[in-house]
Amino acid sequence: MALLDRAEWYDIARDTNWTPKYVTEDALFPEEQSGTLGLPLEVWESYDEPYKVTYREYVRTQREKDAGVYSVKAALQRANFLDQAEPGWVSILKLHYGAFATLEAMASSAESRMARFGKAGGLRNMATFGSLDENRHGQIQLYFPHEHVHRSRQFDWATKSMHTNEWAVVAARHLFDDIMAGRDAVGVALMLTFAFETGFSNLQFLGLAADAAQAGDISFSNLASSIQTDEARHAQIGGPAVKILIANGKKAEAQRLVDIAIWRAWTLFATVTGPSMDYYTPLDRREKSFKEFMQEWVFGQFERTLLDIGLERPWYWDTMLADLDTRHHGMHAGIWTFHKSVWWDVPPGISRAERAWLEEKYPGWEETWGAHFWDPIIARFLKDGPVDTVLPSMVQLCNMAQVPITGTPGWAPGKTGRPLQDFPLEHEGRLYHFGSEVDRWIFQQDPDRYKDHLSVADRMVAGMIQPPTLEGLLDYFSLKEGEQGEDALKHSWLEEYRQDQAQAA
Amino acid sequence: MSTKPEPLKPLRTWSHLAGRRRRPSEYEIVSTNLMYDAKNAESPFELGPNIPLSKWFKKYRHGSPLTGRDWEEFRDPAELTYRAYNILQDGQETYIEGLFDQHNELRYDAGLDTAWVDVLPRLYTPARYAFHTVQMASHYLVQIVPSSTIRNCATYQAADALRCVSHIAYRTAEVKKTYPDSGCGTAECAAWENDAAWQGFRALMEKVLIAYDWGESFVALNLVAKPAMDEALLRQLAATGRRQGDSLLGLIADTEYRDVQRSRTWSAALVRFAIERPENLAVVRGWIEKWLPVAEQAIDAYCRALPDSPEATTTATQAVHDFLRSLDLN
Amino acid sequence: MAQIPVVHNLYQEFVLYVSIVDTQNTMDEVCQTAARLSIGFEKNQRLDTPLRVRKVGAEKPFPRDMTVEEAGITPMMSLELFYEAGESVSSEATS
Numbered sequence: 006m007a008l009l010d011r012a013e014w015y016d017i018a019r020d021t022n023w024t025p026k027y028v029t030e031d032a033l034f035p036e037e038q039s040g041t042l043g044l045p046l047e048v049w050e051s052y053d054e055p056y057k058v059t060y061r062e063y064v065r066t067q068r069e070k071d072a073g074v075y076s077v078k079a080a081l082q083r084a085n086f087l088d089q090a091e092p093g094w095v096s097i098l099k100l101h102y103g104a105f106a107t108l109e110a111m112a113s114s115a116e117s118r119m120a121r122f123g124k125a126g127g128l129r130n131m132a133t134f135g136s137l138d139e140n141r142h143g144q145i146q147l148y149f150p151h152e153h154v155h156r157s158r159q160f161d162w163a164t165k166s167m168h169t170n171e172w173a174v175v176a177a178r179h180l181f182d183d184i185m186a187g188r189d190a191v192g193v194a195l196m197l198t199f200a201f202e203t204g205f206s207n208l209q210f211l212g213l214a215a216d217a218a219q220a221g222d223i224s225f226s227n228l229a230s231s232i233q234t235d236e237a238r239h240a241q242i243g244g245p246a247v248k249i250l251i252a253n254g255k256k257a258e259a260q261r262l263v264d265i266a267i268w269r270a271w272t273l274f275a276t277v278t279g280p281s282m283d284y285y286t287p288l289d290r291r292e293k294s295f296k297e298f299m300q301e302w303v304f305g306q307f308e309r310t311l312l313d314i315g316l317e318r319p320w321y322w323d324t325m326l327a328d329l330d331t332r333h334h335g336m337h338a339g340i341w342t343f344h345k346s347v348w349w350d351v352p353p354g355i356s357r358a359e360r361a362w363l364e365e366k367y368p369g370w371e372e373t374w375g376a377h378f379w380d381p382i383i384a385r386f387l388k389d390g391p392v393d394t395v396l397p398s399m400v401q402l403c404n405m406a407q408v409p410i411t412g413t414p415g416w417a418p419g420k421t422g423r424p425l426q427d428f429p430l431e432h433e434g435r436l437y438h439f440g441s442e443v444d445r446w447i448f449q450q451d452p453d454r455y456k457d458h459l460s461v462a463d464r465m466v467a468g469m470i471q472p473p474t475l476e477g478l479l480d481y482f483s484l485k486e487g488e489q490g491e492d493a494l495k496h497s498w499l500e501e502y503r504q505d506q507a508q509a510a
Numbered sequence: 511m512s513t514k515p516e517p518l519k520p521l522r523t524w525s526h527l528a529g530r531r532r533r534p535s536e537y538e539i540v541s542t543n544l545m546y547d548a549k550n551a552e553s554p555f556e557l558g559p560n561i562p563l564s565k566w567f568k569k570y571r572h573g574s575p576l577t578g579r580d581w582e583e584f585r586d587p588a589e590l591t592y593r594a595y596n597i598l599q600d601g602q603e604t605y606i607e608g609l610f611d612q613h614n615e616l617r618y619d620a621g622l623d624t625a626w627v628d629v630l631p632r633l634y635t636p637a638r639y640a641f642h643t644v645q646m647a648s649h650y651l652v653q654i655v656p657s658s659t660i661r662n663c664a665t666y667q668a669a670d671a672l673r674c675v676s677h678i679a680y681r682t683a684e685v686k687k688t689y690p691d692s693g694c695g696t697a698e699c700a701a702w703e704n705d706a707a708w709q710g711f712r713a714l715m716e717k718v719l720i721a722y723d724w725g726e727s728f729v730a731l732n733l734v735a736k737p738a739m740d741e742a743l744l745r746q747l748a749a750t751g752r753r754q755g756d757s758l759l760g761l762i763a764d765t766e767y768r769d770v771q772r773s774r775t776w777s778a779a780l781v782r783f784a785i786e787r788p789e790n791l792a793v794v795r796g797w798i799e800k801w802l803p804v805a806e807q808a809i810d811a812y813c814r815a816l817p818d819s820p821e822a823t824t825t826a827t828q829a830v831h832d833f834l835r836s837l838d839l840n
Numbered sequence: 841m842a843q844i845p846v847v848h849n850l851y852q853e854f855v856l857y858v859s860i861v862d863t864q865n866t867m868d869e870v871c872q873t874a875a876r877l878s879i880g881f882e883k884n885q886r887l888d889t890p891l892r893v894r895k896v897g898a899e900k901p902f903p904r905d906m907t908v909e910e911a912g913i914t915p916m917m918s919l920e921l922f923y924e925a926g927e928s929v930s931s932e933a934t935s
Contacts, residue, residue, distance in 0.1 A: 335855065338855070377883050397877040398857045398858065400855050400856060401858050410856040415880065415883070425849050425853060425854065427856055466845050466915070
C-alpha cells in the first residue's frame, strides 16, 4: 500500500490554533466554559496526547469492536443467562445500567465542551473521539439492558434514573455535575478524564468485567472490557493538560482540581462498586476484594501516574487509604437497611461463608460490622420476623457526597475502621454536615459552588417532601412498588442463622 | 381503608416509549430521553442555579427564543446510531484510502499542473482551519441543544468535520513530499489569518463560534455558514480543481458531500419540527436574515480567488439559497 | 412546645440520624429517643454510666435534666451522644 504513515501527517491535523481577529480570544474562550486560568493559546501549543488515533483508524476500530460485542450478545441471547444467574449478579446489572448509562451519554457533552473550548488542537481532536466514545457508551449500555426490561421494571431505570430525585441518583448527579457537566473544559480534562477515568473507571469496568467473566456473564464481560478500551484512550486527554498547567505556574490549581475529583470519585465508587464487589458478587466469583482492586489500581497504578505527571499525592491520601476499610461497608449497610430506596434488589451478603471472606479480607470486620450491626439485626429478625425497612429513622446525608454519613459500628481505639463523626460547618448562616474532613475541605475550596444545594435530607427537613413519611419519600424518589428494591434473597439467608440458633438451643 | 396500588409490571420497552403502538427501533431505544439537564429550567445542574454554567445554560438554552417544543420528540430522519455511523464511515474511509493509495501508486501529484500546485497552499490546504471551526461549532451544539436526539446528530456532524480536516491534512503532507517548497504544510496559518480569500469565512466562523444561543447557533451554523462553506469548498473548489486537472480533490469532496447531505437532512427536519410552533418561524427567519449576508460575503471573498471560475460565487450562493428555500420558511 | 430536627451521633452506631425532638425534652429523653432509633443500641450501650449529650465540638455535655430549649439546641444542630468517662465519642474505650 502506498499510503503515508500516520506520523507524516498527524501533526498537521492537530495544528489548528489561530489568532482570532474578528472576535477576542476571551470571547472565543470564555472562562466559564474554557477554564484555562488566563493561559493564552500560545502556551497550549505544546499539548501532546500520548494515545494518538486518526479518524480513519477510529471508525474502523470502533466498527470492529461493536461488531464483536454485538454479535457475542446476539449469540448468547438465546442462552438467557439471566434466567439462571444468581440474584446478586442481576442486582449488579440493574445498579450498573441505572447508574451509568445516561451519565455516559452526558459525558459526550463534557467531551464536546473540551472539543470546543479547549485551547489545544490535539486536545480538541482527541475530545472529538472522546465525544464519540461516550455517545457509544450511552447507546451500548442502553441497548444491552433493553433486552432485560421484560424481566423487571427495575431495568427501566437504565433510562429513568437520571430523571428522578432518588437519593443515589442525586449523589451521582452531584458528583458528575461537579466534575463534568457543570465544569469548564480544563476542569473536565483534569477531573473527569485524568482523575476519574484514569484513576477509577477501571474498578467498575475491568474489575466488574473480571467478576462477570467468573459469573459466566460473557456478554457483559465483553461489553465492559470493550468500553474500557475506549476509556483507556480518551482518559489520556487530561494528562498533557496537567503538564501544561504545571509548566505555566498553575500546579497548585491543577493539584486542587485533581484532589477534589479523586475524593469525590472515591465516595461514589465506595457507594456503587464497593457493595457490588464485596456483597453482591456471588462469593465464589469474587476475583478480588474491593480493597484489593483499589490498592492495585488507585493506590498502585494511578498513584504512579499522578507522580509521573508531576503532581503530588493528595494531602488526604492516608485518610483515603484508611477509608478502604470502612466506607463501602457503611454504604452497603445503609443501602440494605433501606433497600426500598434503590432500584435494585439488595443481597445482604452475610452468610457465614461470606462473613468469613469479609473477615479474611477486612480483619476486624466481625468484631465491628458483624457484632455491632448485622448480629443485632439477625437477632431481631429471628425473634420478630424479617422486615423490609430496617433503617429506623431518616439519616443525615453528607452535603458533599450526598450519601449517609457513616462510621464503623462498635468502634473503639485499637479496632479497625474509624468512628462515626460529623464534620459540620456553618457558612453564611446555614449549617452544613459532611462525612469527612475532605468533603468539608472540598466545600471550602469554592463555597459559592456548593452552598445553594440541598441534600435530600435537607429537603425532608425543609418540608419539601410531602408527606414527610416513608411513603412520601419513596414517592419523591419516583420509586413505586415493582421498582423498589427488595432483599435479593427474600430473607432466605436467615435460615442458616435460624438453624444455628436451634442447634445452639 | 386505602387500597394499595398494584406493583408496576415490567414492560416490553422503556417506560417512556411504552405508550406507542409499534415496537421501538434500535435508534429509539438508544437515543431518546437521555438529557436530564434540559428539563429543569430553574436549575439545569444538581449543584444549583447559580454556578456559572447553570447561568450559561439558563440563558443560552432555556432562555432561547427558539422554544416551546418538546425537543425530545425530535427524530433524526436517518435514525443514525453510533454503530451505524461507524459502519457507514468505515466504508467511506476505505474508499478514500483506496483513492489515496491508487493515486500515490500512479505518482499523481507529480503530474499536477504547476499553476495549480501554487493554488493549493493558498486555497485548499488552509481549509483545515475552516473545517476545524465547523468541528468546534458543531461540538458547541452537542452541549447546548435541548435534547439527546438533536445532540446525536450534532455529535456525528462534529466528527464529519474532523474527517474533512483529516483528509486535507493527509493531502497537505502528500503534496509537500512532492513539492517541498510549495508552501503546503507551512503557509496555511498565514493564509487563514491574512489572505483576503479566507477573511470572509474566518470572520463568519469566528462570529458563529460566539453565537452562544442554542437556536441561533444551530441556524447560523447548520442553515447558513456550513452550507456556504460546503458549497464553496466542496463544490466550487472541487469544480475548479477538476478543470485544472486535479480530479482527486473532487473525488474526496464528493464523499464528504454525502456527510453534508446528511447534515442538511436532519437540519431541515429540525427546522420543520421547530416551526410547528408558529412563533418560531419568525425567530428562524430573523437569524437567517442576520447571517446570510455575512455568509454571502464569505462565499464571494473565497470564490473570486478561484482561478478561471467566474461562475463560482453565483453558483455557490444559489445553492445556499436553494437549500434555504427547501426549508419552506415562507 | 415545639418539635425540631437534630442530627445525632449515637455511641458506636453506624450512621448519623436525623431525629425529631421536642424543645421541652430533657437530655435523658433525647437519649431515649436516639436509643429507640438505632440498630445496635442493645449491643453498644453501657450499663455502668449514663448516656450524655453534647454539641459537636464542645468539651462538656449538657446537664441531664436540661431541656433542649434551655441547652440552646437549634434545628439540625449536630449532637454527640456518648458515655462520659473523661473521654469523647471518638476515643471511647471498650467496656
